[in-house]
Amino acid sequence: MSTDANLREQMCVLAKSLFDRGLTGGSTGNISARTSNGGLLVSPTGSSFGRLDPARLSLFDPTGQHIGGDMPTKEMPLHSAFYETRSTAGAVVHLHSAHSVALSLLEDQDPDDFLPPLTPYAIMKLGKVALLPFFLPGDAAMGDAVRGLASKRSAVMLAHHGPVVAGKDVEAACNAIEELEDTARLALLTYGMARRQLSDAQIKDVVTKFDVEWES
Numbered sequence: 545m546s547t548d549a550n551l552r553e554q555m556c557v558l559a560k561s562l563f564d565r566g567l568t569g570g571s572t573g574n575i576s577a578r579t580s581n582g583g584l585l586v587s588p589t590g591s592s593f594g595r596l597d598p599a600r601l602s603l604f605d606p607t608g609q610h611i612g613g614d615m616p617t618k619e620m621p622l623h624s625a626f627y628e629t630r631s632t633a634g635a636v637v638h639l640h641s642a643h644s645v646a647l648s649l650l651e652d653q654d655p656d657d658f659l660p661p662l663t664p665y666a667i668m669k670l671g672k673v674a675l676l677p678f679f680l681p682g683d684a685a686m687g688d689a690v691r692g693l694a695s696k697r698s699a700v701m702l703a704h705h706g707p708v709v710a711g712k713d714v715e716a717a718c719n720a721i722e723e724l725e726d727t728a729r730l731a732l733l734t735y736g737m738a739r740r741q742l743s744d745a746q747i748k749d750v751v752t753k754f755d756v757e758w759e760s
C-alpha cells in the first residue's frame with residue numbers, strides 16, 4: 545500500500561470528474577497536492593485527466609527530490625511557486641477550460657481583476673483573479689510571475705492558455721477552479737449586454753462576511 549493512498553485516489557477521481565464534464569481535454573491540465581509528510585504528488589506529464597493512475601503519480605519528497613512515479617508535469621515551476629509563496633496551499637489545479645480561455649482573449653482585460661463581479665461565490669472562492677500574459681507552456685517564468693504578484697493571489701489566469709488555482713486541499717482547489725470557469729462562462733453569456741454586476745457595497749458585504757482577501 546502506497547503512502548497517501550486516499551489522496552492519490554481523490555486526485556484521480558476529481559481530475560476524471562473535471563475531464564468528464566469537458567473542463568479540460570486530451571492530455572491537458574495538471575494537478576498537485578501536498579502529502580502528509582510535506583512532499584508533493586503531481587500528475588505526470590502527458591497524462592490525461594480522464595485516465596490518471598493513482599500508482600503512477602509523480603512523488604516528490606519534502607526537499608523537492610523526485611522519488612517515485614512517472615515524470616511530473618512540465619508546469620512544476622508554476623505549481624511550486626504557489627506552494628512556496630502561499631503557505632495555506634495544499635493543492636494546485638490547472639485546466640484548459642474553454643470559457644476562461646475565451647474570456648482571456650478579449651481586449652481591454654484588467655490584469656489585476658480578470659473576472660467581473662457577477663456572483664458571490666466567485667468572490668468567496670477565488671478572491672481577485674490576476675490575468676498573466678502569454679507564456680510558452682512549461683516556461684519557468686510563469687512561476688516567477690506568480691511569485692511576483694503584489695498580493696498572495698490564489699487564482700491566476702494564463703492568457704491564451706488556462707486558469708491555475710490553489711486551495712487548502714484538492715477538493716477546495718477543484719471547487720474554486722470550477723467557479724472560475726462558471727464565472728467566465730457567465731461573463732461571456734452576458735458580454736456586451738446591459739449587464740448588472742454586484743455593486744461595490746455588495747462586494748464589500750461578501751468580502752467582510754466571508755473573510756475574503758480582497759485588496760483594492
Ligand SMILES: O=C(CO)COP(=O)(O)O
Pocket residue numbers: 571572573574587588589590591616617618619638640681682
Ligand atoms: O496543461 C499542460 C501544460 O500547460 C499539460 O502539460 P503536462 O502534460 O506536462 O502536464
Ligand SMILES: [Zn+2]
Pocket residue numbers: 572573638639640681705706
Ligand atoms: Zn496548460
